[in-house]
Amino acid sequence: MKRVLLTGAGGGIGKRMRRELSGAYPILRVSDLTDLGPAADGEEIVVGDICDPGDRARMVDGVDGIIHLGGLSVENPWEDILRVNIDGTYRLYEAAFEAGVKRIVFASSNHAVGFYPRGHMLDGTERPRPDCRYGLSKVFGEGLSQYFADNYGIGILSVRIGWCFAKPETQRQLGCWVSIGDLTRLCRLGLEIPELHHEIVYGVSDNSRTWWDNSTARRLGFTPQDTADVWIPEVDASDVPEPGNEVALGVQGGPFASTEYQGDPGRVVPAKR
Numbered sequence: 001m002k003r004v005l006l007t008g009a010g011g012g013i014g015k016r017m018r019r020e021l022s023g024a025y026p027i028l029r030v031s032d033l034t035d036l037g038p039a040a041d042g043e044e045i046v047v048g049d050i051c052d053p054g055d056r057a058r059m060v061d062g063v064d065g066i067i068h069l070g071g072l073s074v075e076n077p078w079e080d081i082l083r084v085n086i087d088g089t090y091r092l093y094e095a096a097f098e099a100g101v102k103r104i105v106f107a108s109s110n111h112a113v114g115f116y117p118r119g120h121m122l123d124g125t126e127r128p129r130p131d132c133r134y135g136l137s138k139v140f141g142e143g144l145s146q147y148f149a150d151n152y153g154i155g156i157l158s159v160r161i162g163w164c165f166a167k168p169e170t171q172r173q174l175g176c177w178v179s180i181g182d183l184t185r186l187c188r189l190g191l192e193i194p195e196l197h198h199e200i201v202y203g204v205s206d207n208s209r210t211w212w213d214n215s216t217a218r219r220l221g222f223t224p225q226d227t228a229d230v231w232i233p234e235v236d237a238s239d240v241p242e243p244g245n246e247v248a249l250g251v252q253g254g255p256f257a258s259t260e261y262q263g264d265p266g267r268v269v270p271a272k273r
């Protein structure tokens, strides 16, 4: 990998991953809608919109691999999800293929499977259960990744990111927290391992309260170096209520799952897969 594109480089994860990736590749091209400040050594900057054909072409030109973080990262109206996360991601993959890109790491989300009950172990082979329109767009992105691997020969790693913020503050986050270091290491594997078709893995650190069996990631060489467990005493002792209604408290996606839920909460959580 000589030149790697990081989309969404101005976002919460992107800003930190940009720092983590400093020096990892000869050229890191950082891109976002927003101003990204001056280029550091070894960096190129492309400010642009993945929904704009000219901007996309400038983003992918001469690139070997892409870490695709850019897009809407929470629930939004359908028109926006469709335009940015669905059409924008499809068009970015299309442009990447035309530019000869060999690898893509797709920032998927736990919300692709957010309607599974808590405690139900998932390993990436289960059928999707998106918990919102945003989660549905991530299911689309995983399908798109499979299609571009099968039909166009691009090696793609879909990473269902858990909770990538400074530290976990709720019981749910103790299960799905991922450090920026672990997430960056996992994304780098997606770009660098010699053989890759398409795999779905979980972006999660080594947390004892996880609901995810990440053996596919481990098989690819991922060894998480951080754990949410150091915050267990603090979170267990905290009386800050977890957000969301009784649906949110029962499912892996938490509050994303319940904002518009109209049904009987008892029917959301089947005993078995």
Ligand SMILES: NC(=O)c1ccc[n+]([C@@H]2O[C@H](COP(=O)([O-])OP(=O)(O)OC[C@H]3O[C@@H](n4cnc5c(N)ncnc54)[C@H](O)[C@@H]3O)[C@@H](O)[C@H]2O)c1
Pocket (backbone or CB within 6 Å): 007, 008, 009, 010, 011, 012, 013, 014, 031, 032, 033, 034, 048, 049, 050, 051, 068, 069, 070, 071, 072, 073, 074, 084, 088, 107, 108, 109, 110, 160, 161, 162, 163, 164, 165
């Ligand atoms: N933060 C998490 O814990 C988490 C969990 C699961 C998945 N993810 C995924 O990881 C990625 C990064 O998440 P984040 O928390 O940093 O989100 P974020 O919202 O902070 O950053 C997303 C970035 O994408 C950019 N963007 C939005 N629309 C764009 C467009 N049309 N063209 C170009 N850039 C555009 C935004 O300007 C923003 O800087 C997202 O794809 C998100 O869905 C994050």
